[in-house]
Amino acid sequence: MGRLSITGFRAVVAAFVSLLALAVAQAQPRFDFDRTPGRLPKDALPLRYTLTLDLDPQREHFDGTVAIELRARRALPALLLHAHELETTGAVTLKSERGAERTLRIEPDAAASLWRLVPADGAPIAAGRHCVHITYRGRVRNSGEGLYRIGSGADRMLATQLQAVFARTLFPSFDEPAFRAVFRIAVRAPQGLQVASNMPVERVRRDGAQALHTFAPTPPMPSYLVAVTVGHFETLTGRAASVPLRFLTAPGKAAQARYALGATQLLLPYYNRYFGQPYALPKLDQIAVPGVRDGAMEDWGLISYNESLLLVDPKHSGPDTPRWVFALLAHEIAHQWFGNLVTASSWDEIWLNEAFATWMENKASEHFNPQWQTPLHTRRWIDQTMARDASGATRAIRSGPVDERQVSDQFDDITYTKGGAVLSMLEQWLGDETFRRGLAAYMRDRRHSNASAGDLWHFMGRASGRDVAALAASWTDQPGVPLVQLDEACEGGQRVVTLSQQRFSADAGAAPSAQRWQIPVRLQQGQASATVLLAGDTARQTFAGCDGPPVLANAGGRGYYRVMYASTALQQLTAQFHTLAPADRSTLLSDSFALAQAGALPFGAYLALLDRLPAAQGAGRGALFAQAGDALVLLDEALAGLPVQQRLRERARALLAPELQRLGWQVQAGEASEDTSLRARLIELLARFDDAAVIGEARARFDADAAGRAALPAALRPGVLGAVGMHATRAEFDRLRAQLLAAGGEEERWLLAGALAGGRTRALVDEVLALSLAGTLPPNIASALPGLVGEAGVFGAEAYAFSREHWAALAKLAGTGPFGGNVWLLPSAAKSFNDPAQAAQLVADQHALAGAPGTAAASRIAARIALRAAMRPRAAAALESGS
Structure with missing residues (x-):
């Protein structure tokens, strides 16, 4: 066999890449219930749960009764349900549409969290409708999962966190996302306590010292979205888009939910318009949990948050708290569509819930609060995710079968941050309106059902007339982040840009990878721009004339890839750094640091860019200094224990201290929120880098606050307390x-x-x-x-x-x-x-x-x-x- 020429070799590689993309796209079929992965067989379908819970925050356990109406698709020797750390307190029975009540024997599999319900009479369960009735007992947890307790004494409350696999700790269930059913929930609790669940309460009936709260039935939904809470709450109410809103807080804190109420009143109608589908439930409650749980959970109609992520206290909240609260509200409320109205088919596809909620959170934050520079600050999280994605400890967004015991691995930066960034890149490639039309069609078709990646790309393809599936699959179905190399040459009076791609690795000694992506590369040269689809090894683009500034790749910063310029072009971009658009400054700084870490660029080139930061004026300056602060901290960690660490700290002080001096320690009336946020961050950073003047000033303000001489402003608290704590x-x-x-x-x-x-x-x-x-x-x-x-x-x-x-x-x-x-x-x-x-x-x-x-x-x-x-x-x- 003769040797292939370079041209022939590239043709073979291109053909292989095309076949690979086709195979990957074909591996993203549309939702099919019978083919959806999971532990439970698909031969029995839950239709309706009637669930009654006896809950008392003062008890260590709870009691429950569940009647599960289901349809057996064929004759069955037994039923399989999820149940974990539950014990029955009475006979388990099955009643069919026609026929006598039968007893079921439980064969537990504790390791798999399963109950096998076998008819005691040995006869099979016939095809058709049946109802399984179970009385049981479970335990209340101290950590934020399942049914858990918060607080102590009379103020103790209960709340739930059932995602991902904790519904089975609250009631026996078909605890997988594909098994949607209606839930009719009732809660018996001590008189005087408030109770909330997914739907509005229909009636409250006294029962001695107890009260039975019965709630309206839910739409069909997966088990992990069930939510209940019991306790003494203070409430703040309002309305948005004709939907009653209610915020539940610990006593004395309802006023701190006013910011969240205002944000919800913006977000709910915005999402109604964007998705073309109104919010699907008759009410929306949101609860601030004062401890135990972390994060937030999008339970349909009753969203729960750690209170630090929902409440804004004017006396104590830091300058970034409002933007964090707004972003998380935007994320969780977006889930009322992505995740609740349309649910990912399985944990294999959970990115459909989380990546879209992340993308929507950023979109809504930028829409309503452009002064926050959300896209620029998002760069910091994308950098962290790209660093992981450039290592061997990464995975694909859609990483294949998910073991139930390791579902939590899917709730990570690859799902949230990379997923959201890839969607933003696709939106830029398709156009904002085309992208929205595709999503709206997807929502209409899959509402009250499940979906896979194949469903999404089907509707995106119809809206755009493009092969979205093939491009998207190259991002969702393989791990890693690409490196785009850009070379320029003057040919015949025109500037010819050649792009090439390879997998970017943080390991300088890593072997080359054959992976390829379909990369929509956005190029900018002066006022001229173009988008090039780099689908194979290389692509070319021509710009008129050979003069002018270098060509920028990933212009606007929405691409999920690194860019490497030729050394001459990088030197020019460094010299012109202050003239670049804010997003382009941020991206250039980010890519240069990543390349320096990987040994693909001298560290001196990155340090030269850092030196240019003070000249960058206007919008995005705060985000740039925050980004530089992250890099300096990483360098400080890398150099810990070496004498040269002190030289780094000197350099950090030289860069950051003048910026704090420019801002001053006093928050000015009407100052930009970016300045307020940056000031607190600079104080903490300079204390880390041993700036004696900053440490002394922080101590003086801390002492004055303690002595009652001068209250420490909320905007300075994160920086001052952090600085004092260090020293x-x-x-x-x-x-x-x-x-x-x-x-x-x-x-x-x-x-x-x-x-x-x-x-x-x-x-x-x-x-x-x-x-x-x-x-x-x-x-x-x-x-x-x-x-x-x-x-x-x-x-x-x-x-x-x-x-x-x-x-x-x-x-x-x-x-x-x-x-x-x-x-x-x-x-x-x-x-x-x-x-x-x-x-x-x-x-x-x-x-x-x-x-x-x-x-x-x-x-x-x-x-x-x-x-x-x-x-x-x-x-x-x-x-x-x-x-």
């Missing part, structure tokens, strides 16, 4: 700890916990670690303390050793939920490590303690440790040489 004396530490133990809100607790954890005195940090097991803090805060110490970096080894030694006790506090939990205890404590041996130790320890469910979390942090270790000598050399 705390015994007296300052004691004051911070007393404030933490007395704090009346979650936002305040997290702020003070972070401040204490950042300390640089070993004896005081040992006291912080001990506090995690003292029983004086809510379990979510307590279990997070060692990780906060580890993330601060100074005593990471001590935090890690503590977490390993006390893993069982901390795991009991953390639980196993999808938003943190026990699998993150060791990885969080190891976050600032920079030694490959520490990465290997983490992986081994995690396997021993957390088993297979902890593999992904440990691998992610181990990859970050390896990246720091690899960049450590290169960054040190650049700083030592004065680059």
